[in-house]
Each structure stands twice: as C-alpha cells, then as structure tokens.
Amino acid sequence: MSKVKRIKLGSQGLDVAVEGLGCMGMTPIAGGDIYGKANEAESIATIHRALELGIDFLDTADLYGPLLNERLIAKAIKGRRDQYTIATKFGFEVGDDEKLTWKFNGRPDYVKKAAERSLKNLGTDYIDLYYLHRIDPETPVEETVGAMSELVQEGKVRYIGLSEVSGDTIRKAHGVHPLSAVQTEYSLFEREPEVNGVLATLDELGIGFVAYSPLGRGFITGDLQSPDDFTADDFRRHIPRFQGDNFYKNLELLKQIQELAAEKGATPSQLALAWVLSRKNTVAIPGTKRVRYIEENAAAANLVLDQAEIEKLESVVPVGSASGTRYDAGQMQFVNV
Template sequence: MGMTFAYGPADDAEALRTAHRALELGVTLLDTADFYGPHTNEEFVGRVIAGRRDDVVVSSKVGNEVSPEGTITGKINGRPEYIRATVEGTLRRLGTDRLDLYYLHRIDPDVPIEDSIGALAELVAAGTVRHIGICEASAATIRRAHAVHPLSAVQTEYSLSTRDVEVNGVLETVRELGIGFVAYSPLGRGLLTGRIRSLDTLAEHDFRRIVPRFQEENLAANLTVVERLDAVAADKGVTTGQLALAWVLAQGEDVIAIPGTKRVAYLEENVAASDVRLSADDLAALDQIAPYGSTVGDRYPAGSMATLNR
C-alpha cells in the first residue's frame, strides 16, 4: 500500500527497486487492493509481476467502494454485483487472468455476509480466483463466511501494539477452523521500528497524522513502551523492527506477517527478521512490556474504527 498510497510522497523508482529486490530475496506474497490509490497500487503490482506471474502469490481486495470514475466514496460495498464488477478491473490492472487470493476488504453491514462470500465463491468456481479471504471481521462473521465457502485467510492488524485478535476470539476462531492468519501492519505502521519520534517526522499527507495513537500525547506514552523494546532489541543485536516482526512470526506457523516498506534498506532489514529467534523467556519479557491494551489511542480515526471487527 505504502508504495503508492497513504504514507506521503511516492518514489516510483525506489518502489520498483524494492519490489524487485523482494522477489530476489524470496518474498512471494504481494498484497494489494483496488482501494489503494485508488487503483494505482494494483497497476504498480502489475508492473512488478509482468513476465513472472507464476513466481508470486498475488492477493487483492474488494469492498472499500471505488466509484466508476475512480474515486474513493468512503462507503463499504459488499453487494454481489459490485464484487463481480470490481474483479474485472483488478485483473486488468494486474495484467493477469486470476487472483491467487481475493479478500472482502471490509464487512458491509447492509449486506448479509453469506451474499458477499457467495459472490466470491462464484469467482472461485469460474477460475477467476483461487482462494478467498476476509479482512477485519468478527469471529462470528468469520464462522458464517467459512460456512458458505472455506476461507483460506483472515487478514487483520496484529502486532505488539495491536493485539485485539488475541482477546476478541478472532485468532482462536481461525485456528479452530484451519484458516491462515495474515497480520497486516506488523510494525504498528512504523511505531515499532523506533524511528517515529514525533508527528514532525511524518510527511504532510501521511495517513498517520490523523491516527489517534500517533497524536503527540498518545505518541509520547507509546514511545515509553517502544524505548523498552529498543533495549531488548539492543541486547539481542537486532533492530527494534526486527524484534517486532520476529514476535509476530513466533505466534505460530499459521501466522504470516506482511510488513510494508518503500525502501530497499528497510525491506532487507524486514526480511532478515525471519532469522531472529525468540526464546520463551524473550516472549515472556515482550508480553510484559507490551501486553494487550498497552498502546494508547485507537489504530484508526473514529469513522474507520466503526468498520472493524464486524
């Protein structure tokens, strides 16, 4: 997402270098959505995978409504007819004839989840989509969706600074049903790298400027936790970001982290986190430093918070 959308100015050349370097390093899962841009991120991924489609797993999403004119409406749309129409543009922008994984990006409260998943199931039957998933859904909705067609993935924010899925039944439910869990923002949108010390370090149009947990008083409180993570990371000879990613990966073989970055250097740092091993004592210490509820401020503005865990 960040390569074209939401986190300040884009650097197309560096983004391409970063994406190609990711493939060189063995990264195979590329996550996008029609909403990112809108549309520009799918077009970017299409350029990245041109000529090597079979080397990658491509996932995209539908549900954050984009108008026919290509503007973000601010609405959630899970209507079957919208899903069927949207996938055609996604495939065209990606330059492919199928999606490996297609998510319902958010849950439309005005459309039964059975109807939305039914439309995705039709795409699987047609061969347009290989597997389906759902994002930011409640445990009850995941169960209802999975009963219509098996879900391969549930994608929800998960990190040392966002541990809701441990207490709201989502992680327990996906494990009971045998669904993979994809953790987005595993670095807490950069908070857990230790590099963000004030709003002044963020670009003018960076999305995080309106995120409550990055507002100055909240950020100051959250940085006290990050400073303790800094100390643990230093003792282990890794960066704070690598420590945070290693923690997510240590939560289970069924948990996949999808850290985003726009730069080669940070990409290489992130990939190296897969080699960081945390002992039981390390994990216990991190649980004490950053337990559920330790982060101050919501992870989205109020309007977006209302669309989560539906």
C-alpha cells in the same frame, strides 16, 4: 542472506512466504501520499528485491490509489507473474470514474465487477488470494462470500479471505466457502485479536492469519520521534495513537522494545516481526517502499525467539498497553464487525 521460509496458510493449500510485502504505501490514496512521498522506480525495485529474498507474497487493494497500486504491481511483475503470489482486496466502492465513493459495497454484482477490474489492472487472469476489505453493513456476508466462491469456481480467484472481521462473521463466511486467510492489524502495539476471539476462531477453523502493520504503522522502527515528523498528508496524523500525549506514552514502550532488541542483536523492527511470526499459521506483511527496509525485514523471518524471550517481550508491552486507538472513531466502527 538465506531466503525467507514458507508455510501453508490456512488449510486449503495456499503456500506463501512467511513474510509478505504490504504495498499500500507505494502509491497515493485519493491524491494523498499515505506514508510520505513514494517513488515508482524504487517501489518496483523493492518488489524485485523482495522476490530475490524469497518474499513473493504481495498485498495490495483496489482502494490503494484507487487502482494505482494494482497497476504498479502489474508493472513490477510483468514477465514473471507466476513467481509471485498476489493478494488484493475489494469492498471500498470505486466508481466507474475510478474515484472512491466512500461507501462499502459487498453486493454480488459488485464483487464480480471489482474482480474483473482488478484482474485487468494487475495484468493477470487469476488472483491468488482475494479479500473482502470491509464488511458491507447492508449486504449479508454470506451473499458476498457466495459471489467470491463463484469466482473460485470460474478459476479467476484461487483462495478467498476477509479483512477486519469478528469471530462470528468468520464463522458465517467459512460456512459458505472455506476461508484461507483473515487479515487484521496485529503487532506488539495492537493485540486486540488475542482478546476478541478472532485468533481463537481462526485456530479452531484452520484459517490462516495475516498480520498487517506488524510494525505499528512504522512506529516500532524508531524512526519517528515526534508527531511533527509526519509529512502534511501522512494519514497517521489522524490516528489517535500518533497524536499528542499518546505518541509520547507509546514512545516509552518503544524504548523497552529497543532495549530487548539490543540484547538480541537485532533491530526493534526485526524483534517485533519475529514476535508476530512466532505465532503458528501466521504471515506478517510489513509495508515498505524501500530496498533497505525489505532487506532488514527479511532477516527477521529467520530470527527465532525462545519462549522466555517471547514472555519477556510481552511483559514489557502487555495487551492493551498502547495509548490511543488505531483508527479514529469513524473508522473504528467498521473493524471487528
């Protein structure tokens, strides 16, 4: 298998594999296994196999665990830190007791504190890409980004980004310090960035786009056939898109993706990833904790779709066709802000 190709993400010089690895599911969050039970040894093996395939871009956050995910990555990359590009995030406040307060914190003093903690947990003296995970409604984004900029000046962070923000917020932040990337959920099932101005803003300003959950939080893999397929603590049970009639309506959309994938000689996951990667200046970070899936996903990075195939895929799963929101009402108020 040929190695995953690379791109310049944004205009500040960040060079990454066009496909990264979302690591969230490799550890519990606040005591619950977010995507089912994880195995540390297999997760580390997945990170190592990813590197062999050219996938050196790892995405984590201090929220995941909290802190456990960063520590897992530290184990996985020990002795070869320079071979990986590490992105981590802050903004969900983690107390000194290493527990989530379930508040957002973007105050400059907390930015510095969170960064130092992540550096320690990752076992490194620099973070390649540091994101603000969610906007703190009580702190102007300019102040938060100002503190992130100071981390760049100190050499502790190389590039900065934001997650789940609006076009207006992107402009404000970019005016303080150039952003290299903005991360948002994006897939055939979630295309809001196309219509809310986010993608247009990124293109205008030369900022890279990082698509998380490009497989619809696993739905597009086809492994899920019923809402009852989730383990008791799988957080997808609480997402409207995976509940009741919404689940089965989305399953009908998936069947059309599966048919087109069969025509292409690919899996539904590979087709969906190739579609995301057909967009310029875009990186996809599908999450997995299993070697066999990282191998399947890596093959998608070299799957090329022509314009006719792209249009056909978008016609069977048009913007807004997925049923149900991607978060519950409480969490939806904190995205695209």
